[in-house]
Amino acid sequence: MVDVELNKARFLKIYQDNIKREGADKLLEWLCSDRSDFFVAPASSKFHSAVLGGLCDHSLNVYDRAVELIENENKKDDSLFKNISAESIAISTLLHDLCKVNFYKVAQRNVKNEFGMWEKVDYYTVDEDLPYGHGEKSVYMISGFMRLTREEALAINWHMGGFDKRVIGGDYSISKAFSQFPFATLVHIADIMATYFDEDRE
Ligand SMILES: [Fe+2]
Ligand SMILES: [Fe+2]
Numbered sequence: 001m002v003d004v005e006l007n008k009a010r011f012l013k014i015y016q017d018n019i020k021r022e023g024a025d026k027l028l029e030w031l032c033s034d035r036s037d038f039f040v041a042p043a044s045s046k047f048h049s050a051v052l053g054g055l056c057d058h059s060l061n062v063y064d065r066a067v068e069l070i071e072n073e074n075k076k077d078d079s080l081f082k083n084i085s086a087e088s089i090a091i092s093t094l095l096h097d098l099c100k101v102n103f104y105k106v107a108q109r110n111v112k113n114e115f116g117m118w119e120k121v122d123y124y125t126v127d128e129d130l131p132y133g134h135g136e137k138s139v140y141m142i143s144g145f146m147r148l149t150r151e152e153a154l155a156i157n158w159h160m161g162g163f164d165k166r167v168i169g170g171d172y173s174i175s176k177a178f179s180q181f182p183f184a185t186l187v188h189i190a191d192i193m194a195t196y197f198d199e200d201r202e
Pocket of ligand 2: 058062096097191
């Protein structure tokens with residue numbers, strides 16, 4: 001069960017404690033305004049966290065997984081993540097799925113209930129008004145407010161890993177991105193762990 005208000009408070013605290021970059025306040029202002037459904041949107045139409053507030057919940061789950069993974073890696077002397085800032089972790093996880101803001105709409109369909117009667121049931125459908133892709137769309141949207149480091153941009157851009165439609169279409173540049181930027185690989189793993197280990201699925 002997703003607690004929308006509790007998640008919103010936690011999201012705001014992590015965001016404000018860690019993200020100090022110029023423009024970050026304007027981005028947060030937009031997320032909290034009625035022009036964005038970030039805090040109530042689902043994380044998907046049916047695959048994971050397809051519930052009210054699922055998107056914010058998923059973003060927090062990815063944040064928690066990434067923090068845990070980096071803390072574990074940093075116990076090793078040769079960790080690849082010693083220089084990753086708390087700000088980069090917060091930006092790249094909390095905002096990785098910004099492409100899903102204002103993306104899902106509630107529609108209705110007829111479903112037979114247990115008594116064999118038809119009834120109208122709400123479900124989420126996709127209504128895309130900015131068809132810019134997925135990870136690349138998040139990068140584009142965030143960049144309208146604040147600058148991303150190259151590492152953050154690559155991590156957000158490729159967070160879907162092998163599920164990214166560009167990769168499915170035969171684009172191999174993700175492999176170079178993952179070997180040049182271990183943090184991008186880690187954010188993808190955190191996204192997978194959140195989706196498959198932490199969230200309700202259909
Ligand atoms: Fe995503
Ligand atoms: Fe995600």
